Amino acid sequence: MIGKRINGRYQILETIGGGGMANVYKAHDAILNRTVAVKVLRPQFSDDEEFIRRFRREAQAATSLSHPNVVNIYDVGEEADLYYIVMEYVAGLTLKQLIQQRGSLPISEIIGIMSQISSAIAHAHANHIVHRDIKPHNILISESGEAKVTDFGIARAMTSATITHTNSVMGSVHYLSPEQARGGLVNEKSDIYSLGIVLYEMVTGRVPFSGDTAVSIAIKHLQTEVPSPRKTNPTLPQSVENIILKATAKDPFHRYTSVRELEEDLHTALDPRRINEEKFVIPDDNEDVTKAIPIIKEDLFADDNLEQTKIKTQNEQKPNQSDEDKPKKKRKWVMITFITFFLLVGSVIAAFAIIPKLLHVDEVLIPADLIGMEYDEVFETLTTLGLLVEREDQNHGEIPEGHVISTNPEAGRTVKVNTTITVFVSEGKPKIEMVDVTSLDKEIARKTLIRLGFKEENIQEATEESDIEEDKVIRQTPLPDELIVPEETIVTLTYSIPKWFSLQNLTGLPSEEVRDYLTKHGLIMKSHYEFSDHVPEGRVIEQSPPGFRLVQKGTEVIVVFSKGPEPQPEPEPISTIVNKEAPVSPEDQLANIGYPIKITYRDSLNKEHVVFIEEFIQKTKIYDIPVTINPGDYAEVILYIEGEQYGNTDIYRYDDVKEN
Template structure:
């Protein structure tokens, strides 16, 4: 859309960013002769009327915000099927770029940036607008160092709409709050949690939670505690660590009550950096609820031994042999049994029973809501399954339709998709060997095609996906197999009348060979080709054989026999003729 003029006013000059919801362009406002940023929503949101209505309403609400740390929204509009927002253009870089280039920020710089973000949130929350997508990518840093928070209103509209329709969550999984991960109610304290994650990343250069899939990261927001910032960076003061931990409390009730309270503590931390520990101690004395460093309780308590008389001895008892200890241990075991029964089977003393709903195939948030609606508790586990999309329920226990008591724990197994593998190289293997190798890795043989090549028949020529790429376990792999060299066709000439010896060179030049030779009695000279198979003019493949019929050669013994028998017969005939030719009436000698 570069050089396109939006609504005959905003000329799009260059693409400067984008994400899963929209693309952002630097544009020139031809009417007011100024540069602006234009955010154009992706087309998949354009046909959702309810989403568009909420988007426009909240974007217009964000346009009412006026704060030095918030990017101003000038206008909201539509051209054809393109819904757009006109915003203040801020030259500079994002906070994410700054963190990546610096590795991590100093404590003072991190607190300054967090303070400006918190002041922007304070103004937005006072106007009943929750950002819902606070992350370094949405924080702009001007060349002078001023912080500008952008994307107000957009994330809220997307989250509300998406939870209403499909139960899935669109957002930045590394930064959103536990209640967002569960698909629960969003409040200003959700922004405070996300700001705590941003402060964590600025101080350490790392994210508090990472994982292979968005689902695994979301579960860590719900179930795990982050690594201490002081463990990653020991120079961070205790009061700063306390601010991060309080902002990132999983229970919203344990976080800062509002942005104003967080701003107050950040300013106190900044003041402590300027004036040292004495200032921190003074603050602690003035406000009993402020974050402060206390000595270990055991160090300040008098020991029991110091209250005894010098000659008084402490009675020595064997605790393990005490009857009270043994009875206490039995009671603990019994309580543990009942607690385990309660956790596993719900309120076993209650008569209230429910039927476990079928949540297989449902998104995690929807499945959780369905089970909790039935007064069931939910345990979420993950598993690999290439046949089930990531984020959906693969199986559940107890099974659907089972009658259980209320508060029974139901475990749902969420798909992580197929297990990630590296595609092996099967080039040069035979089809059988390649199929065996794929099967041993948990992959399947997909479509098999054949083509001619100089490789031996049955050899793997190509594969999809190519070797070295990431592929999920259970996926199909397509192969191209060699059919061997492609044979060329030649037109068979007419060899009739020639001899086999005379056509030997011609057959060789045509890459043909003589096949079966049959002798046939003929009046033609011996060895003369009488017929051929295939017939002359036929197109045959190179390397084929040609069968011939040739004139039969007479045996030498037959010739001699015929010759001798002719002589003897002639001789006998002459003899008989001579004998018989003597006249019967020949005159006798009459002497």
């Protein structure tokens, strides 16, 4: 997917996350020139109508929401067999990653984050949407600390009635409400329970319930009270613990009536008057009112001591005393003989009938369909039949983890009640400890994982601004030493990229100071030089990128330095033609009178006057005199008639000639 352009618009840049249903990529919107997140349905589900329907439902649910703490949906579409949703890109971490990095968070930060989440969920509830899958993985924390709720993939718009979802439990088991675990009634109070579990994890750094299987964790949500978070975090105010205990009450009746009520409780949780308030305790119900009274049958006490149950009535008559005083001796002996005989016969009958039954042990058939079932179901089936169960775990390449491989005695055999049945349970494929690839170059880390059996398509990458050397792995999931099956495990490698920072405005700074600044921040300088009448020599005229633009280490910065004012070229000598008129008056011309004239000149080539022409004229005549004038110099032309200077000396200065 990296490098692919979806719908001719969204250029996929990198993988930033993923779940069981879809992968999430960072992309560039070529039309609006912005960074977006694109959620793409996994290829194996593109032919599954149920998954596609659920995938579309996420967008339909979320587009009806408009809230600063809900991730915005920009676009929904499909291209060939590719189904995608374009969402707001939030640079930062998930709340789960934040907790994994830092453990339990400071209480003031927790209240701030939780208030934002609660506000978002309250907005969803107001629009008749139950999220149903609230967990830290679905809460994004931006670099500025803003919380945004995402992934309404299993939310359903409600009608005026609540939602009953009886076929399956969709939420993540660690944050599942008891009613979701049992497949019962699901409404806003289910989200309140999940919010309480998220709050518990923020204040303790871990989830309240854990177990080997999802079923065992779900059972704890049903039967076990949430542990006191103050046992793990003694500094936690009692007011905050009370919020957790009330939100996670097993009975929805005892939880907050709405998320708004929970939100109001959060706002006052750090009030000094509340910090040491009494611990929240679920009120005891009136047993006479709330407990069903079993129906007592008349024969319930049939074998009880008659002396305790017999009640005399007024109609009961006493035996006639006079009749009792007259027993016959003969009848007495007959009765004794009869009773003795009856007892003897009864003893024989008991020996042959009752005693064998007392010694008899029932037999049961081990069901033949146990193989492949989940262990918890098998355990319940066998114990219901009166059998004892002993579990033994072992690796298996085909049967999923937590499911039964075989039994001893084998399924289909008949055994005595109370027989111990050994149930062999799959641990899945052989597991290895996750290798630690942090501090390695990202390409070396990737090759190391592939060599250990990880699938290349399951190795995802994420980036994080850091002062650590670029492209070094700074975080990984799964964590080192965690037991995993390489070919089934999705690995996320977070590697370092240079931090973005605002570039200083370098205009007017001297070259030495500029070089020091760029070197210090790891920026690459490319120098150019230009003449400037306004910026002194050696100082910056302009730069690219301009000042205050966000850049990162390794960015090339073009800096134009001043060479000072541009030198003016040396003026060139001017060679030109000047005109000089030698006049003859009209009267003289009519009288045909003429006279001698002489013209002299000086220029830069002739520092003293030289004769240009000397002749006799009888009519007015104009002469063209070539001269050369150097910068700062001048030329002179003088007319002589009959030996006397006629008129003023003509002077031609360099600047005047140049302008003309």
